[in-house]
Amino acid sequence: MRLSKMHINTLREVPGEAELPSHIFLLRAGMIRKLVSGVYGFMPLGYRVIRKIEEIVREEMDMSGAQEIHMSAIQPSELWKESGRWTAMGPELWRIRDRHDREFCLGPTHEEIFTDIVRNEVNSYRQLPLNLYQIQNKYRDEARPRFGLMRSREFIMKDAYSFDRDEAGLEKSYDIMYEAYERIFDRCGLTYRPVEADTGAIGGSGSHEFIALSEVGESDILYCTSCNHAATSEQMPGVDDIVADGATDALEELKTVDTPDTKTIEEVATFLDVPKEKTIKAILLTVYDDDGGVKYHVTAFLRGDRELNMIKLVNALKEPEHMVVMADEAIIGDATGAVGGFTGPVGLHDAKIIVDSELEHLPNMVAGANELDQHMTGVNYGRDYKADILIDIKQVQEGDKCPICGAPLAQARGIEVGQVFKLGTKYSASMGALYKDENMQEHPIVMGCYGIGVSRTMAAIVEQHHDDNGIIWPVSVAPYHVIITLVKPDDKEQAAVADDIYEKLQSKGVEVLLDDRDDRAGVKFKDADLLGIPVRITVGKKAGEGVVEYKLRTDADRSELSIATAIESALTYVTDGLR
Ligand SMILES: [Zn+2]
CATH class of the missing domain: 3.90.960.10 (YbaK/aminoacyl-tRNA synthetase-associated domain)
Structure with missing residues (x-):
């Protein structure tokens, strides 16, 4: 793509309402635009990142045996009344009415809808196990939307639902999803920690959140400094202090x-x-x-x-x-x-x-x-x-004892990018999603649900990968792999070399941005850093001698290379990054 032809509008100033690096840089790089509070649109470069994350999610979900479908975001209240969540969900549920005064909501999640599909279409153990997923917009009427994509009212989510005949089947489906999530977040370049999570609000028997570690995250986690145990601070069980004065003290008079x-x-x-x-x-x-x-x-x-x-x-x-x-x-x-x-x-x-x-x-x-x-x-x-x-209703703090081994707990902050959840029969029992076993006996289907915040993952990646000058995308999710900065577009020799590199890299499957805009070199360098493209090849004065400048976004060093070596280096770097 030639930048001169691309719709892009980078900003020098930090937008007033933005505080976090991800919010600031995504706005400044022209990747997202705010419509109203908590509602964002994606511009060409930003949408490419979203699609890359979605593709990683799709590949790993498909490889795990899940099947993609696409349901409506509009959900009738009747289904939510059946599950009991129409009243249980607070004002965050975005309720709407149609012209006939029938009530609906804009889905914040899809347990009811998927349960409804399955109760209508699955009736035999032969059809199980089953895992269905979708990537779709979700809605939550947040009281205080903030931090850009981090806590927005409309967001892109992957949600999957597994259907099994018994608990053993659910355990297996859950483990498959857990492992798929590890691969997904590894491939997105995130440093994260799976932690035990609260199951209260939806009701279920076990859950893990995947927390991308970040000081600006809203999730508090506690982890053991000795064993592997880790949980959200809401979920971490408190260890009762039984010693105190010694439980054998004589009881004083009241x-x-x-x-x-x-x-x-x-x-x-x-x-x-x-x-x-x-x-x-x-x-x-x-x-x-x-x-x-x-x-x-x-x-x-x-x-x-x-x-x-x-x-x-x-x-x-x-x-x-x-x-x-x-x-x-x-x-x-x-x-x-x-x-x-x-x-x-x-x-x-x-x-x-x-x-x-x-x-x-x-x-x-x-x-x-x-x-x-x-x-x-x-x-x-x-x-x-x-x-x-x-x-136990006490808040566990840093330094308190690990409930498993007794060692002191440490605290960290992070961004919740995914959650896996054993639902059990909560929805299938209340909504009558049953299957018949070999003896024609009916049982409720045992369910799990699995979410990934796609747009929030994009923000989390920026939080973990940036410097003062802008974003530093991992190759796997970068909107383009290589940016060619053409210093003087009206210089025929430079333009020809830039075009040559552009064509050659594209022919090898590398995604290339050619900055052929009629602008000062300094502006182009600043934009290249802001946009976070992993490899920059600068075509300038020495183009006539067959020499270009090669620089990685992760690296302060730049080197002068022959055109062929620069192409080869870029190709190797991109190929390694995609592995
Ligand atoms: Zn421990």
Whole structure:
């Protein structure tokens, strides 16, 4: 492609709303353009990258035995009501109505649609296993779309769904997809980590997220410094601290003590001269129903130095996440006897009490007395209070113990680019997707689902591959492999050499951009760096002597080579990069 003929519009200035390198460089390189908040279009060079990522995904999916189909993004509400997600999904579900007032949504995912296809078309074990996938636009009405392609309201996704006759079949399908994902992200040039992930919202028995490591990512992961264990911070199980003062301590008497103006854990710990580990922290929440009315109140308790993990709490309650909100102290106080800043587990009423599993083992704690300016000491689980739900709800932090081997955990940030998920029979059972076995007995089909954020992967690649001057595409996803910078397009000798290299490389299957624009050399070099084309061949003054300049985008060095050597070097570099 000749750049003089290409629609391209690079920007020198950093667009105001862009903060992350991927957002800045993709806009500046003219690869994406914003339509409205969280909605982007792809320009010629950007769309080539998208198609390269899609092709890598397609090749690996097809090789794994999956079959590509293409369903509509428009989904009727009836299917979502069948699965129960029409109400379970919050305002992120992009709901629309047609002229007959029938409700639809723009699909954020396609479990219902694929389950519907399969229940209509699969009825025998002979048709299983089956894996169907598509690459398609998805919609999520984000409250705060940001960071360009990283968190947008419309995005390109590959979603696949596997259908098996039993759990053993699902395990196999899951492993095949897991391995395909490793190959896909390897080929995209990403440094990533598969981590155990939360299964709460969709419901299922196991899941991994593939996290592209990046300081700017929104995913928090914890990984063991000794064994292989890694998980999202929501998912990492907490290890209860059972030692404390020793579980064999004699139980103290329950006493109420005056603790004026000690609303925070710090204040009460200082006032009573005890470590924060001896205190109990209370968190008040309210669960609402579909009509916005109060369903019930919740008080959650955990050790004073711990933080609440909201995902674990929501999963324990088995309620939709958006229905569980921090409580208005006045309302919950009247209803349950809680007193803001002085809430404790003893003497509450009309509230569901969730207690972090750790507190079961910790004797003689300090907790609020549900009276203004008063706390209780000698608070013991079992004797003085009981939980409706006793479960791990604490946030695991860097340095906490690995639940597998006990070594300290380390923390990293990253971008979630893919997820694999064992759904089990959640959708097939609720929607009646059944198959008949050899004895004509009916069973629900066992499902898995597998997503890759294609447009987000593009952003993640830029986050991992850039410098101050622009993008540094890995060869496998680069919009073009080689850029020929023609210094003086009106110089006949230079133009002829550039054309010769252009033709020869293209004839070998190399994708070449020829910068024949009537512009200063400095502008062309800046653009070549910004666009991130892996190999640059500069045709300038020495073209007449058969010498050109050869430079890799990953490398600061440039070298003068004969035309033939430059072509050979480029060909080798590109071939290696595609391997
Ligand atoms: Zn470990």
